[in-house]
Amino acid sequence: xxxxxxxxxxxxxxxxGGGGRGFRGGxxxxxxxxxxxxxxxxxxxxxxxxSHACQDDLVLKVDLNEEVPYFNAPIYTxxxxxxxxxxxxxxxxxDYFVSVKLSENIKAKNFRLKDKLYIDPRKxxxxxxxxxxxxxxxxxxxxxxxxxxxx
Numbered sequence: 001x002x003x004x005x006x007x008x009x010x011x012x013x014x015x016x017g018g019g020g021r022g023f024r025g026g027x028x029x030x031x032x033x034x035x036x037x038x039x040x041x042x043x044x045x046x047x048x049x050x051s052h053a054c055q056d057d058l059v060l061k062v063d064l065n066e067e068v069p070y071f072n073a074p075i076y077t078x079x080x081x082x083x084x085x086x087x088x089x090x091x092x093x094x095d096y097f098v099s100v101k102l103s104e105n106i107k108a109k110n111f112r113l114k115d116k117l118y119i120d121p122r123k124x125x126x127x128x129x130x131x132x133x134x135x136x137x138x139x140x141x142x143x144x145x146x147x148x149x150x151x
Contacts, residue, residue, distance in 0.1 A: 040076070040080040040081075040082070041076075041080070041120035041121075041122065043120075043121065044076050044078070044080055044118035044119060044120055044121075045118060045119060045121050046063060046116050046117070046118055047060065047062060047063070047064060047069060047075065047098075047117055047118060047119040048060040048061050048062040048063045048064070048097075048098070048116075048117060049061055049063065049113075049114045049115060049116050049117065050111045050112065050113060050114065050115040050116075050117065051097065051113070052113075053108035053109070053111075054099060056101075056102060056108060057084075057087060057099045057100055057101055057102065057108070058083075058084065058099065058100040058102060058108055058111060058117075059097055059098075059099050059100075060075075060097060060098050060099075060100060060117055061097055062096050062097060062098055064124070065094065065127070066126060066127050067124035067125060067126060067127060068089065068096075068124065068125050068126075068127055068129075068130060069086050069089070069098060069119055069123055069124055069125075070086070070123045070124070070125065071086055071087075071089070072085045072086060072087075073085065073086045073119055073120070073123035073124075074119070074120065074123070075100050075117050075118070075119060076117070076118045076119065076120075077117065077118065078116065078118055080118075082103060083100070083102060083103060083106045083117070084100040084101050084102040084103050084106060085100065085101050085103075086098050086099070086100060086101075087099045087100060087101040093127070093130070093131070100117075
């Protein structure tokens with residue numbers, strides 16, 4: 001009876017296995033929509049410009065001051081062709097860079113210094129989320145825990 005993936009023993013498998021899986025990874029996209037199938041966004045804004053290549057990744061100097069991109073946020077050309085996804089964010093907080101893991105057919109050598117690249121503005125978080133609260137700011141900024149209500 002054990003050849004079938006141990007179906008017979010521990011009958012609670014159906015609940016414990018499936019239920020817990022939703023916590024890993026999938027929680028980022030709103031309402032659990034698969035993030036890979038969203039298609040091009042209705043608008044994109046410049047995130048920064050090409051600085052250099054590092055192995056097969058692009059390194060972008062980010063030109064935004066008040067926002068930080070999500071990890072794995074898609075990066076686009078101006079005409080909304082996705083070229084890859086954000087892999088790492090590094091550097092000082094007001095002068096940072098991101099590395100972009102390129103999509104399969106995209107090569108780093110196709111980019112030139114200062115080429116502008118773009119991001120869906122919905123894939124940005126306010127920089128304040130990453131900074132310590134300002135002195136005098138209310139502690140626990142009202143319901144930031146629990147269900148992410150507004151957007």
